[in-house]
Amino acid sequence: MNAFRYAQAHDAASALATMASDPGAAYIAGGTNVVDLMKDDVVRPTLLVDITRLPMRGIDTLPDGGVRLGALATMSEVADHAAVAARFPAVAQSLLLSASPQLRNMATIGGNVMQRTRCAYFRDVSQACNKRVPGSGCAAISGVNRQHAVVGGSKQCICTHPSDLAVALLSADAIVHVRGRSGDRAIPIDRFHVLPGTTPQRETVLERGDLITAVELPATASARTSFYLKVRDRASYEFALVSVAASLDVRAGTVRAARLALGGVAPIPWRSHDGERALVGKPANAGTFAAAAQAATRGMRGYGQNDFKIALAQRAIVRALSQVGAPS
Amino acid sequence: MSGLVGAPIDRVDGRLKVTGAATYSAEVQVPGLVYGVMVLSTVASGSVARVDADAARKAPGVIEVMTSANAPRVDTKGTGGGDRTLMALQDDTVRYDRQPVAVVVADTFERAVDAASLVRVRYVRAPAATSFEREPDYQPQSALGADRHKGDAQAALAQAAVKIDQTYVVPAEHHNPMEPHATVAHWEGDRLTVYDATQGIMQARRKLAAAFGVPETNVRVISKFIGGGFGGKGSLWPHAVLAAMAAKLVDRPVKIVLSRPQMFGSVGFRPHTMQRVALGAARDGRLTSIIHQSSAQTSVFDEFIAGTGMLSTVLYGTPNLLVTHRLRKLNAATPTFMRAPGEACGSFALESAMDELAYATGIDPVQLRLINDTNTDAEGRPFSSRSLRECLRVAAERFGWSRRDPRPASMRDGRLLVGLGMAAATYPTHRSAAAALVQVRADGSVVVRSSGVDIGTGAYTVFTQVAAEQLGLPVERVTMELGDSTYPNAPNAGGSQLTASAGSAIKLAALDARAKLLALAGGNAALLRGGPEAIAALVQRAGVAAVEGTSDAKPGEEQKTFAQHAFGAQFVEVRVDADLGTVRVVRFVNAFACGRILNEKTAKSQYLGGAVWGIGMALLEHTRFDERSGRIMNANLAEYLVPVNADVPAVESIIVPEDDPHVNELGVKGIGEIGIVGAAAAVANAVYHATGKRVRDLPITPEKLLA
Numbered sequence A: 001m002n003a004f005r006y007a008q009a010h011d012a013a014s015a016l017a018t019m020a021s022d023p024g025a026a027y028i029a030g031g032t033n034v035v036d037l038m039k040d041d042v043v044r045p046t047l048l049v050d051i052t053r054l055p056m057r058g059i060d061t062l063p064d065g066g067v068r069l070g071a072l073a074t075m076s077e078v079a080d081h082a083a084v085a086a087r088f089p090a091v092a093q094s095l096l097l098s099a100s101p102q103l104r105n106m107a108t109i110g111g112n113v114m115q116r117t118r119c120a121y122f123r124d125v126s127q128a129c130n131k132r133v134p135g136s137g138c139a140a141i142s143g144v145n146r147q148h149a150v151v152g153g154s155k156q157c158i159c160t161h162p163s164d165l166a167v168a169l170l171s172a173d174a175i176v177h178v179r180g181r182s183g184d185r186a187i188p189i190d191r192f193h194v195l196p197g198t199t200p201q202r203e204t205v206l207e208r209g210d211l212i213t214a215v216e217l218p219a220t221a222s223a224r225t226s227f228y229l230k231v232r233d234r235a236s237y238e239f240a241l242v243s244v245a246a247s248l249d250v251r252a253g254t255v256r257a258a259r260l261a262l263g264g265v266a267p268i269p270w271r272s273h274d275g276e277r278a279l280v281g282k283p284a285n286a287g288t289f290a291a292a293a294q295a296a297t298r299g300m301r302g303y304g305q306n307d308f309k310i311a312l313a314q315r316a317i318v319r320a321l322s323q324v325g326a327p328s
Numbered sequence B: 001m002s003g004l005v006g007a008p009i010d011r012v013d014g015r016l017k018v019t020g021a022a023t024y025s026a027e028v029q030v031p032g033l034v035y036g037v038m039v040l041s042t043v044a045s046g047s048v049a050r051v052d053a054d055a056a057r058k059a060p061g062v063i064e065v066m067t068s069a070n071a072p073r074v075d076t077k078g079t080g081g082g083d084r085t086l087m088a089l090q091d092d093t094v095r096y097d098r099q100p101v102a103v104v105v106a107d108t109f110e111r112a113v114d115a116a117s118l119v120r121v122r123y124v125r126a127p128a129a130t131s132f133e134r135e136p137d138y139q140p141q142s143a144l145g146a147d148r149h150k151g152d153a154q155a156a157l158a159q160a161a162v163k164i165d166q167t168y169v170v171p172a173e174h175h176n177p178m179e180p181h182a183t184v185a186h187w188e189g190d191r192l193t194v195y196d197a198t199q200g201i202m203q204a205r206r207k208l209a210a211a212f213g214v215p216e217t218n219v220r221v222i223s224k225f226i227g228g229g230f231g232g233k234g235s236l237w238p239h240a241v242l243a244a245m246a247a248k249l250v251d252r253p254v255k256i257v258l259s260r261p262q263m264f265g266s267v268g269f270r271p272h273t274m275q276r277v278a279l280g281a282a283r284d285g286r287l288t289s290i291i292h293q294s295s296a297q298t299s300v301f302d303e304f305i306a307g308t309g310m311l312s313t314v315l316y317g318t319p320n321l322l323v324t325h326r327l328r329k330l331n332a333a334t335p336t337f338m339r340a341p342g343e344a345c346g347s348f349a350l351e352s353a354m355d356e357l358a359y360a361t362g363i364d365p366v367q368l369r370l371i372n373d374t375n376t377d378a379e380g381r382p383f384s385s386r387s388l389r390e391c392l393r394v395a396a397e398r399f400g401w402s403r404r405d406p407r408p409a410s411m412r413d414g415r416l417l418v419g420l421g422m423a424a425a426t427y428p429t430h431r432s433a434a435a436a437l438v439q440v441r442a443d444g445s446v447v448v449r450s451s452g453v454d455i456g457t458g459a460y461t462v463f464t465q466v467a468a469e470q471l472g473l474p475v476e477r478v479t480m481e482l483g484d485s486t487y488p489n490a491p492n493a494g495g496s497q498l499t500a501s502a503g504s505a506i507k508l509a510a511l512d513a514r515a516k517l518l519a520l521a522g523g524n525a526a527l528l529r530g531g532p533e534a535i536a537a538l539v540q541r542a543g544v545a546a547v548e549g550t551s552d553a554k555p556g557e558e559q560k561t562f563a564q565h566a567f568g569a570q571f572v573e574v575r576v577d578a579d580l581g582t583v584r585v586v587r588f589v590n591a592f593a594c595g596r597i598l599n600e601k602t603a604k605s606q607y608l609g610g611a612v613w614g615i616g617m618a619l620l621e622h623t624r625f626d627e628r629s630g631r632i633m634n635a636n637l638a639e640y641l642v643p644v645n646a647d648v649p650a651v652e653s654i655i656v657p658e659d660d661p662h663v664n665e666l667g668v669k670g671i672g673e674i675g676i677v678g679a680a681a682a683v684a685n686a687v688y689h690a691t692g693k694r695v696r697d698l699p700i701t702p703e704k705l706l707a
């Protein structure tokens, strides 16, 4: 960890300005990710801009049935919010299955979707990692890669995105509200994170200094009937080996709308359009769910230690869809 | 009287600990203290070509950067056993990942951390032995390296009606105690005071004196509280010597506290161990042959060997036996003791194989163990006491073993598969020489001293109880002082031997004090029963500040005439989600017979801790080395998984009463390690029962059950 300066921002404008004043500056919200990475020397900001005083902590229910989560709302606050639990069960579940109560009390929604990969090679500055040092190589591809991606990776990077929440947000068609130097933007969550390709150092569509102000959960046909399944080695306090967020709108036994998203399998929270297509218009039954699991995992490939994730993802998809689509 | 031996009294140091008043080594403050932060190697083999410390030296607050170029010369050769060869900046060779290559010393901890992050080290890499599979076995020259033969185990196996012959693997695991290793070193002239998080004061003193070439009496080692040792603090490690070297170099007291990633460096771990266990048996289940052959990793520069197969000489009777231990040299740090070093691994293999034999013979696993119970060890020595049968019986009954349908995958709880498994446990009863001092003071208070260390097991408490009982005083009157090398000699708090050793010494010293008091009372024993006031009056009348009892307690002939071991039984129930491959332990019942129990509460805490760790060993723990580089890739508590509360069910521990007149003056057997023995096998056996899948390499993770 390096010595650094610290500044407190009091409004969005001053936060943006302070960020712009120092090319080595970084925002800090709950600090549970950025401080960790500083301790490992993975990031070495010269200035930390504390945004926790900004008025972005509220959780507002919207008249149309949606909910707007302030970027500084903590994971605990969102998980415990009655409207979130009722209208977006997968979102609440994903949060309650994340980290530990202590971390959830500190960590924020904005920080959560921005958190960096747990890839051991990214987090170890002695190792080759294209994300940390572009062009240095990817040590994970033939290394300790049990936690790594089976889809969406590239020759440059096969990391996984660690956020549970972001996977659930995909199942809810969430919108990320951002304030930047040139004004405000609304970014659908499935366009927020970007695949590594040849530029694994770039993880989201945000520009340097952009500030997430809120995450909006719009009212959708399927979000109320959603479920988040997380598979991991230990019973609690671990990132996902594989996770599934599924939401289904089933009418008269037929799937009208579906969202199927996977965690732990890709460098970004992974939305499976193929899986969704295999569901829509089909009867909500075991055969359909199995077909969706096949479709969603087609083309996945392992790198040795993580081969099992493909079969695990299939089974987890079937389980999650059965849970939400055909409550037995 | 409250606090009599055996009573489940609260820890006498509990209040200090929960209020934060107990000072751990990392918290020690001395005037003028400065802070050292180690820089560790990032390659496993080669040499340091250059340490670029210019930026670090110029960073604010930096006093010195110690490298091999300016480090004081010390003698850090190991002499075997728990005495390790220490890599302490004496040359430029690198032999393992995370070997110390520099120490940055600054006026504050934060500045030392900042400066350490500026040090750049260039290496010349050399080929590294990083693959256990590729390295050859060699036979160690130490006592444990000698093969143990009885009869002709190979021939008996070949002729056996029923055979099991399998290989079991336990991966490298790290201790990860909550308290990090920490040392404060302080020189006054050629006298050295060291506060070290160590399980062995006297060993640390000996080693430090040898390193710096000063008499042992010039070195004082203090270790008042330990937040978990588990064997990892049973040796003196490089950072302790480096702290004393740095203190010499900058001529100020220096503190070094390890970070969590550094806890995967030079402070030992459980070695990767591969075991072949072959069992031959008659159709009635009687064993005719046991072959237990272990290969484990050691470092390229030092030797550590755990007696992985030794429990096979003890647990069951067999006319034919072969036990061998081999090692393979890897470019990794030297492994070390970790809770039940040999038995934890060995029991996973032997007790899994016994379960396989139970299925092969169609005999109930508990019954199979009863059939093979024995009155002597492999050398034919009788046991000083042995209560395995009783442990199996009471634990099986409490657990409800009789409701088990033995057919694999036959029991369900809704969607989940139910598995019931068990294993037997044993651990040797060790003892070393120890002395103690008991001072009965003129105010009727008692001070007891031993250099033994309470590593969190409750030594302060049970020793207080022992002294109070012998003197007929309430425990509140007794102050136990431990963990200082100026106190009477005691061995390491390791090998589950401290209570047998130092506890016996305290009992004898208390008896000595009592005899002196009795003399002062003119032989009138009634006077000694008058409580603190009466005893105070006796001391006052003698005109001394205190009546002192001393002792010199040691093991004797009984060590040769008897096989001395504790025994136990572990019963586990699991739920397996067969679709997802996840295993959760839902019930854990164990029973142990460990001689006399001095405090039921602290004893059960040890059994509970063993069960928790056993669950971790079975399902979670695995140090993951990158075989290309020898680097550990999960050196943190997010990816090195230990059980959390949600992984731990109610654990019920049963104390089986046992009277052993032979082992030592207290009649105690060690209780600190046996709790983990057999636990992983019990879980693995339960997983087999639930699924029909036999996992022979730990941990049992989802991928192994999905296939």
Ligand SMILES: Cc1cc2nc3c(=O)[nH]c(=O)nc-3n(C[C@H](O)[C@H](O)[C@H](O)COP(=O)(O)OP(=O)(O)OC[C@H]3O[C@@H](n4cnc5c(N)ncnc54)[C@H](O)[C@@H]3O)c2cc1C
Pocket: A026, A027, A028, A029, A030, A031, A032, A033, A034, A035, A036, A051, A071, A072, A097, A098, A099, A100, A103, A106, A107, A108, A109, A110, A111, A112, A113, A114, A115, A162, A163, A164, A165, A210, A211, A212, A213, A237, A238, A239, A240, B638
């Ligand atoms: C031991 C451990 C276990 C964990 N387990 C899980 C788990 O199981 N599942 C899971 O999903 N997560 C898990 N986490 C991760 C945790 O959820 C994240 O660390 C947390 O959500 C980050 O939020 P924060 O407010 O602390 O972010 P910070 O650490 O403050 O910031 C993280 C990043 O986001 C940026 N940032 C923060 N707020 C904004 C904003 N408003 N606009 C723009 N940029 C911003 C910061 O600059 C920084 O780069 C775990 C973390 C730990 C330490």
